[in-house]
Amino acid sequence: MVILLFGPPGSGKGTQSRLLSSWLGVPALSTGEMLRSEVAEGTDLGRAVSELLATGKFVSDELVNQIVVRKLLQPDHARGCLLDGYPRTVQQAEHLEQFLASAGKNRSHVVHLDVPSEMIVARLTNRLQCPNCKRIYNVSSGELRWTTECGECGALLERRADDREAVILQRLHTYHDITGPILRLYNGEHYHRIEGTLPPEDVFLQIQQSLRPHLGPLTPSY
Ligand SMILES: [Zn+2]
Incomplete structure (x- = not known):
């Protein structure tokens, strides 16, 4: 079984990748690691x-296609693997x-960690503000695990403007x-939308x- 892991930066994809890999007992491959290992092994593809x-x-x-296929054909990937960062294009x-x-194998399963951009920016910049009572919430405090509403007045919290947000939003776009x-x-049974706003153990x-x-x-090993 090939599993493709998708999630925006800041969605906790790295954590879920490690958990999934150990649960299923299959390797997790990132495109960067695959390219580096080809280069290290000095294969024709690596030299290219x-x-x-x-x-x-x-x-x-x-070239990336060839490298991924070569990996998938290796015996330690016969039971399946987790791909992160591939595919990057429809092609x-x-x-x-x-x-x-x-190769007579099943179509990939997509695990999509869905997290709204607002929440990602809040996680990465670490704070949200109530537009009504102006209270500031620190996202990592745990207070906002389940909600993006103000605990004082119930208004929907907003991000505060700063330069880093523009960069993060650009990456999200x-x-x-x-x-x-x-x-x-x-689609259908090959697409798994996961509510990525929950704590990591619940996401898993x-x-x-x-x-x-x-x-x-x-x-699975447990
Ligand atoms: Zn408020």
């Missing part, structure tokens, strides 16, 4: 990657699914531009519940 990187060029879809997603189909079209390729429980009916011969 290091030449591109040395000249400041992007690694093409085609890559189509390539991946064609490869899986041709880029993320949505890239992932929107890819997520639309997966949702993922387990959503994936469990599809695991087949893949036996």
Whole structure:
């Protein structure tokens, strides 16, 4: 089973990736790590990657596709794996699914950690303010785990403006531009929308519940 993990920066994707990998007993692969390991192993693909990187060029879809497929064909990935950061384009997603189909494997399952941009920005900048009574909430205090409403007056809390927010919002826009079209390729039982605003342990429980009916011969280690 191939699982594709999607979530905006700040969604806790790294944590869920580690939990899932250990629960399912399958490796978690990030595109960056795959490229680095090809380079380290000095494979033909690795040499092509290091030449591109040395000249400041992007690694093409085609090259990344080849590297991912090579990884998936290795025996330690026979039971499945978790991919993070791939596919980055619709073309890559189509390539991946064609490869899986041709290898007689199931279509990938997408785990989508859905967190509203407001919450991501709040998490990353760490504070929200009530527009009504002006009270400031520190997001990491735990007080706002379940709500984005003011505890004093019930108004919907707002982000406070600062420079970092603009940068974070830009990253989130880029993320949505890239992932929107890819997520639309997966639907029905292959698409798992996870409420990513909950605490990490509850997010993981949702993922387990959503994936469990599809695991087949893949036996979780607990
Ligand atoms: Zn208030």
